Amino acid sequence: MRNNRSNARQLRSRQTAARRFLMWRRSVKYGVSNFVRNIWLSLAAIVVMTITLLTVFVAGAATVMLNDTVQATKVEKMDLALYLKPDTPEDIKTELKQALETDDNVAWVDIKSKEESIKRLEESQVVDAETEALITESGIELSDILPIEVSIHVNDIYNTDGLREAIDGQKSQFKVYEDPNSYEKQFWHGDNQKTVQNIANLANGAQIAGFALSGIFLFITILVIFNTIRLAIFARKDEIEMEKLIGAEKSYTRAPFLVEADLYGAISGIIAAGAGYTLILSFLPEVRVGAAVGGFSTELLNAIMIGYAPLVIIGIVVVGMIIGDISARLAVKKYLKY
Amino acid sequence: MILLDRVSKVYPKSRRPALDKVSLNVAPGEFVIVMGRSGAGKSTILKLLNREERPTSGKIVVGGIDYDDLRPKDIPHLRRRIGVVFQDYKLLPNRTVFENVAFAMEISGMTKQEINYNVPKILEIVGLADKASEFPRHLSGGEMQRVAIARAMVRQPKILIADEPTANLDEETSLEIVKLLIKINHYGTTVLMITHDTNIVKKLRHRVVKIAVGRIVSDTKGLVRNAK
Numbered sequence: 001m002r003n004n005r006s007n008a009r010q011l012r013s014r015q016t017a018a019r020r021f022l023m024w025r026r027s028v029k030y031g032v033s034n035f036v037r038n039i040w041l042s043l044a045a046i047v048v049m050t051i052t053l054l055t056v057f058v059a060g061a062a063t064v065m066l067n068d069t070v071q072a073t074k075v076e077k078m079d080l081a082l083y084l085k086p087d088t089p090e091d092i093k094t095e096l097k098q099a100l101e102t103d104d105n106v107a108w109v110d111i112k113s114k115e116e117s118i119k120r121l122e123e124s125q126v127v128d129a130e131t132e133a134l135i136t137e138s139g140i141e142l143s144d145i146l147p148i149e150v151s152i153h154v155n156d157i158y159n160t161d162g163l164r165e166a167i168d169g170q171k172s173q174f175k176v177y178e179d180p181n182s183y184e185k186q187f188w189h190g191d192n193q194k195t196v197q198n199i200a201n202l203a204n205g206a207q208i209a210g211f212a213l214s215g216i217f218l219f220i221t222i223l224v225i226f227n228t229i230r231l232a233i234f235a236r237k238d239e240i241e242m243e244k245l246i247g248a249e250k251s252y253t254r255a256p257f258l259v260e261a262d263l264y265g266a267i268s269g270i271i272a273a274g275a276g277y278t279l280i281l282s283f284l285p286e287v288r289v290g291a292a293v294g295g296f297s298t299e300l301l302n303a304i305m306i307g308y309a310p311l312v313i314i315g316i317v318v319v320g321m322i323i324g325d326i327s328a329r330l331a332v333k334k335y336l337k338y
Numbered sequence: 339m340i341l342l343d344r345v346s347k348v349y350p351k352s353r354r355p356a357l358d359k360v361s362l363n364v365a366p367g368e369f370v371i372v373m374g375r376s377g378a379g380k381s382t383i384l385k386l387l388n389r390e391e392r393p394t395s396g397k398i399v400v401g402g403i404d405y406d407d408l409r410p411k412d413i414p415h416l417r418r419r420i421g422v423v424f425q426d427y428k429l430l431p432n433r434t435v436f437e438n439v440a441f442a443m444e445i446s447g448m449t450k451q452e453i454n455y456n457v458p459k460i461l462e463i464v465g466l467a468d469k470a471s472e473f474p475r476h477l478s479g480g481e482m483q484r485v486a487i488a489r490a491m492v493r494q495p496k497i498l499i500a501d502e503p504t505a506n507l508d509e510e511t512s513l514e515i516v517k518l519l520i521k522i523n524h525y526g527t528t529v530l531m532i533t534h535d536t537n538i539v540k541k542l543r544h545r546v547v548k549i550a551v552g553r554i555v556s557d558t559k560g561l562v563r564n565a566k
Contacts, residue, residue: 019447026444242428245388246489247417248445 031259053272059210225327265324269317345396421490480511
């Protein structure tokens with residue numbers, strides 16, 4: 001008895017699922033048919049949506065490139081210098097390096113060798129010929145008196161308080177090896193900081209401009225698709241009325257309009273992805289040259305564009321479909337009274 | 339099968355009620371003609387039965403469904419249980435006769451096999467088997483009305499409501515349409531025919547409910563009462 005009831009329930013649920021699938025297929029069919037019927041309106045909607053998606057795509061690519069540049073510049077060019085006494089043992093240096101690298105904001109720690117320190121000192125031309133002659137006369141080796149430079153490369157130049165605390169925290173452990181004269185000289189390299197700041201400002205500006213432009217096009221697209229669906233609803237007013245009177249579910253009447261708008265989104269997404277890829281890939285060598293001259297990094301952009309191409313394309317199509325769907329839902333809610 | 343109990347309907351911005359405490363009881367399998375002049379309230383009865391409008395007061399029960407208990411989501415289901423033939427046919431101009439009739443089954447979630455089995459059968463009954471692939475614009479008024487009847491009947495409802503099915507038709511065609519409705523009634527379907535055509539009514543020997551200014555003024559079966 002219980003088995004029979006359970007079987008009947010299963011059968012009913014299978015029938016319901018089959019019916020829903022059938023209705024969904026019919027909705028898609030009518031959505032496609034609406035799309036073809038209003039082909040000129042559909043094309044207009046697709047053109048506008050393609051421009052929007054292309055703007056979003058290019059703005060996104062530019063944002064990735066600029067942020068990557070900022071990040072790379074920060075890590076490569078910005079470092080915090082800490083100085084140790086020249087006789088600091090190797091194991092202490094290693095321990096300090098490991099301790100510093102546990103900080104999330106630290107990309108890597110570079111402990112300069114004595115040779116590197118001498119070379120850097122020479123290059124900096126801080127020591128004039130007279131002083132150098134005096135040092136040579138005194139018989140002191142430069143390597144014996146030069147402090148050991150610990151170069152700390154950070155990820156986020158705006159967030160170094162934690163790192164400073166971490167270094168201060170380590171003070172007691174490493175205090176004895178600190179160079180008392182040079183510790184206080186820990187610094188940000190002034191010019192590099194300015195460069196990074198400039199690129200960061202450019203990235204922020206480009207991001208804001210990209211968002212603003214995308215926002216404007218998004219608004220226009222929503223209006224155009226909203227209007228297209230509104231016109232489609234008006235064009236099918238009698239049909240909708242008839243459907244309603246003979247017992248069509250609200251969702252069944254509504255679905256073809258959503259399918260139609262999703263189609264706009266999907267087609268626009270495919271075109272925008274194709275156009276975006278063509279645009280970026282055909283200009284990538286120029287972008288690379290320009291980037292190299294301007295100090296921009298295209299590595300991440302390249303990695304995303306090539307390595308995640310299917311995901312990028314699917315992403316653009318999905319964004320297009322979401323925009324279409326939202327616009328259509330707004331139009332349906334307002335004009336398809338049930 | 340159909341019960342209207344002291345039903346009144348007052349449209350907004352209207353001075354007098356379209357229906358005024360109307361009570362009507364239609365038994366299963368009955369053929370009832372609701373007759374009256376334009377503006378008498380006939381179409382309001384159809385709108386109330388199809389739940390296009392809600393009564394201002396009174397009770398409506400159709401096929402065991404009490405309209406007071408109806409939730410908005412139940413309305414499509416109710417409409418699929420009642421076949422309605424509209425005065426202006428309400429056919430889809432860009433679909434063939436077959437597709438127009440099939441449409442009623444499609445929205446009910448019936449399969450292609452069910453559609454391909456039932457639609458030709460109903461087109462045969464209404465005498466349009468050879469017009470299945472024609473578009474409505476190529477049909478006469480009588481033929482369009484037959485398509486509308488086929489669409490209303492294809493889901494085999496227990497109740498068929500025909501609103502002015504003979505309007506805009508010549509006498510001969512009108513008679514053919516009425517004969518078709520009678521044939522449907524003989525299959526066991528309860529038929530409520532709304533008309534203002536006295537010539538047609540005179541030729542029929544069925545129960546006639548006359549309605550004027552929103553009130554039932556006569557009922558040949560004598561089962562109708564006008565509440566006071």
